[in-house]
Amino acid sequence: MANSPKDIIRDDIRALAAYHVQDAAGMVKLDAMENPYPLPPALAAEVAALVASAPVNRYPDPRSPALKARLREAMQIPAGMDIVLGNGSDELIQMLALAVAKPGAAILGVEPSFVMFRMIATFCGLRYVGVPLKADFSLDTEAVLAAMAHEQPALTFLAYPNNPTGNLFDAEALERVVAAAPGLVVVDEAYTAFASRSFLPALATYPHLLIMRTLSKLGLAGLRLGLLAGRAEWTQELEKVRLPYNVNVLTQLVAEKVLSQAPALAAQARTLVAERARLTASLATMPGVTVFPSDANFLLFRVPQAKRVFEGLKARRVLIKNLDGAHPLLADCLRVTVGTPQENDAFTGALRQTLTESNGN
Secondary structure (H helix, E strand, O other): OOOOHHHHOOHHHHOOOOOOOOOOOOOEEOOOOOOOOOOOHHHHHHHHHHHHOOOOOOOOOOOOHHHHHHHHHHHOOOOOOEEEEEOHHHHHHHHHHHHHOOOOOEEEEEEOOOHHHHHHHHHOOOEEEEEEOOOOOOOOHHHHHHHHHHHOOOEEEEEOOOOOOOOOOOHHHHHHHHHHOOOEEEEEOOOHHHOOOOOHHHHHOOOOEEEEEEOHHHOOHHHOOEEEEEOHHHHHHHOOOOOOOOOOHHHHHHHHHHHOOHHHHHHHHHHHHHHHHHHHHHHHOOOOOEEOOOOOOEEEEEOOOHHHHHHHHHHOOEEOEEOOOOOHHHOOEEEEEOOOHHHHHHHHHHHHHHHHHHHHO
16 A cells, blocks of 8 residues: 555655745844834724634635725725635635646746746646746746747736836736737736836736735735736636635734725835835945846845855844745845835845955955
């Protein structure tokens, strides 16, 4: 009788490495694109009262009508579009992949981009077709269109702004890709709060388009709430693969309450955009550092000997993300989340010290 993982677990799953989350204890934590600011005290008190009286002995309402109504208002979801909720964007990506997983079906994306697009395709037994971006991280439109024509993907993911590069793709190029897609297209707008453009209005133009968003970057990462917006003909099918009660009682109550104070979250986002500009300017003054344009709440930058610099920052109790080796286009690249002014100053100070130390040796 087979009794080992080798005998039971799929070979492609055993070949994967689990998603790694770094230990951040005692660190200035700038590795996960979180909002560094807590809720305003008055709002936090209201949330505490809600949690204290929450009916945690009961299953949540799987339809989440009050939360959906609040999301429609806060995110300005176009009239006539439906919403599907997920336990974070990750679950929504998995729901989409499961729904299209016919034998031989493919998912298409660009690379480098959000790693879970590829990982979840693998989990669900789908082929993943990754089309490289150009050297400046812009969309290689002709290559994407050629891959679409050849592979006929059932599902295409495009992050806007892109993670981990931070840039918004050219809107006309993105529209060409969406228009040409033979299957469903999902534009992931996880970082839209910090961006200068959104593709949300295009829902009215393209019947096969869905927009994906999350509350994680707005300061509610711990709640794990994501949403898909699009036409009911798609959302009705996706509801069939959504696990019952996937959005828990506390998430529904807290998210609805916090979104009622959406201007407070928007103010925090504006503060982070201003800090992003200050951090960009500071990095641009450092010899050997190349910082890339960003419309997100993080910056991608390139340094000589990225791994050595990453370890030097960790030794100084600053944690960012090392992307060197993740993709050829990311050689010697690091990614830093935009934090509070104090966190950003701690990072830039530690980076200057680390670079001086590296150059001295």
